[in-house]
Amino acid sequence: MRQDIARNYEEAKKQYASHGIDVDQVLAELSDIKISIHCWQGDDVRGFLFRDQELSGGISVTGEYPGAARTPEELRADLTKAMSMIPGTHKVNLHAIYADTDESVDLDQLEPRHFQKWVDWAKEQGIGLDFNPTCFSHDKSKDGFTLSHPDPEIRQFWIDHCKASRRIGAYFGEQLGQTCVTNIWVPDGYKDVPVDRLAPRQRLKDALDEIFAEELNPAWNLDAVESKLFGIGSEAYVVGSHEFYMGYGMRNNKLICLDAGHFHPTEGIAGKLSSLALFTDGILLHVSRPMRWDSDHVVIMDDELLEIGRELVRNHLLHTTHIGLDFFDGSINRIAAWVIGTRNTIKALLRAKLEPTEKLKQAELEGDYTTRLALMEEFKSYPFGAVWDYYCEKMGVPVREEWLAEVKRYEQDVLLKR
Ligand SMILES: C[C@H](O)[C@H](O)[C@@H](O)C(=O)CO
């Protein structure tokens, strides 16, 4: 342990202790939190099954930064590199198009064996895996509809894909001894104002009922459903809206996924957590950063991220919330994107844990809003940076921006040679 880091930590600890915060305990708890790191930042959501397919579904990646992973081996190497710069043991979130197989297999025919190399790698790394059916970037989703498609044959294809995905998720959970969250997001929607808003939702509901009919061990697989307000090409109407999935998730005991970029541009998700927590057994988050639209920018330490962290900590929701990341930026080094976004997410949770929550709640209860505001503001400049540095050093990962030199080295040695 470097002396300056240890000294600053001891000093910071005293300041937090004066407000009853046990920093050592906070760090012990922080190291138990798993963030689900999304594989698709590593290759601009291309995947390996259909390399010639354009990204569709109303999402988009911009940027031509060199070094995107072209094979599963490259993607795993990049993820391993990124995780070596992120404190803690986390999970990796796969989409179905990331199957690692020489077979030419379509989405409805996928089986656990097509992901065996990912499972073997996850075992080596001691991490868990999460999963997502890929209901986009495919010939059968070209007209923007999948699970709610009016053509029963196409609808069945996507139903079968989602069924296959749940079985793959359960396999991950069983093999790795960690529950896999399998999250369903479909892009289905209309560019212009529809006449019938009900029928597609009825079809989506029926499709989900069929997908979830098979009982799977919840210790291995938990299902989640992800809503969206609009996408490119589905500006007027999205079948799987927030209200739709709120209703579906609550009635059918599915995790409701809140993606930070899937609401009105000024609407945050932090304020929704306490409400959902009262009526559900758990929540899935897609921590993202929308800029004017669902642009999926790399997560930064902004007010929304801090507020998500505070809501999770203050309401004791960390043990039931699955925290996943969902951003993709092709204009910067993709490993740096993972490192920045994941470290920020962990750091926001640390900052929330370093607030005098009970004191603040007490002040609020007593109507002492002056103390509430004063403490909340003063704590914004308490020395959380010293605690973060100590945590990184203790966990054996680079302190502060030291990781950047490592990323640049990897870029020279590996990425630029691709
Ligand atoms: C890759 C997508 O971002 C992801 O599947 C989905 O979660 C989404 O957020 C679509 O906007």
Ligand SMILES: [Mn+2]
């Ligand atoms: Mn998402």
